[in-house]
Amino acid sequence: MLPHRSKLSVAVFLLPPVLLYGAAVLLPIVQSLVLSFFSWDGITDMQFVGLSNYRHMLAGDSTFWTTFFNQLGYLAVCLTLQLGGGLAAASLLASLTRGREILKVLYLLPAVISTLAIAFLFQRIYSMEPVGLLNGLLGAVGLDGLERPWLSETDTALAAVSAPEGWRFVGLYTVILYAALLAVPREIEEAARLDGANQWQIFTRIRFPYIRPVWITTTIMATTYALRGFDIPYLLTNGGPGQASELVTTYMYKTAFTSTDFGYASAMSVFIVIECLVAVSLILLVLRRKAV
Known part of the structure; x- marks a missing residue:
């Protein structure tokens, strides 16, 4: 559809980012895939073990499955806060007439x-001694019985490390969804109001269907990022107490750089890539099917 000269120009401009993407993303994935078929401690010669790493991961390592289910819980908390909170905040912004710019800046901070x-901020928030913000608020409203060391108890550690990650990106998805809501034709909403539609009906029948493509994109972004989440859980608890907040990513890191089993860690990294691809496929399948 483009003239030959335009095609050449497009190719010239696309070549550098494609090469950069291949070197920075695709090449490490291929290297991890190859390394996953070997046993290697980073010093001695690599030994080919075939599918042994994958068999051990899927059938012989109970810790891996613990981290996998922790990852699903982590994902659920992140999606609830980021997408649910982002959509609610975006709808609030769309209904305001003043102060939008200030709120957008605050959301994005x-x-x-x-x-x-x-990580340091939430360590202080969750602190038991000295009393942090969360326990202080619980004590102030008479819920002293709920005060606890949130990062040190197995029942609360996973939720405690998931909440900061969810809070961190609420603002990003708020702004994205807010921009999508602004593009909804107001004439359609006014016509629906004249026909007697309430706010909920306008949102579910007009606004959300209109922003569905953006919603699919944000869901994919939030899901893949949560499945690759590492930094905040690692900094807050290092996977503890026990394995209560251990994720596949933190377990992979420890396997590689503490146990120096780079082959097995590479097998887990390949699993994370496949996990993200499967999640994206399911999102597209479910959300696009509902749109039809």
Whole structure:
């Protein structure tokens, strides 16, 4: 559809980012795939073991499955906060007439704060001694019985490390969804109001169907990022107590750089890539089917 000269120009401009993407993303994935068929401690010669790493991961390593189900819980909390909170905040912004710009800046602040700062912040929030913000608020409203060391108990550690990650990117998805809501034709909404539709009906029948493509994109972004989540859980608990907040990513890191089993860690990295691809496929299948 483009003239030959235009095609050549497009190819010239696309070549550098494609090469960069291949070198920075695709090549490491291929290297991890190859390494997953070997046993290697990083020093001695690599030994080919075939599918042994994958067999051990799927059938012989109970810790891996613990981390996998922890990852699903982590994903559920992140999606609830990021997508649910982002959509609610975006709808609120769309209904305001003043102060939108200030709120957008405030929503986006967590996304630009360093991960280390967020980890230290939530360590103070969850602190039991000295009393942190969360326990202080519970005590102030008479719920002293709910005060606890949130990062040190097995029942609460996973949720405690998931919440900061969810909070961190609420603002990003809020702004994306807010921009999508602004593109909804107001004439259609006004016509629906004249026909007697309430706010919920306008949202479910007009606004959300209109922003569905953006919603699919944000769901994919939030899901894949949560499945690759590492930094905040690692900084807050290092996977503890026990394995209560251990994720596949943190377990992979420890396997590679603490146990120096790079072949097995590569097998887990390949699993994470496949996990993300399967998640994206399911999202597209479910959300696009509902749109038909």
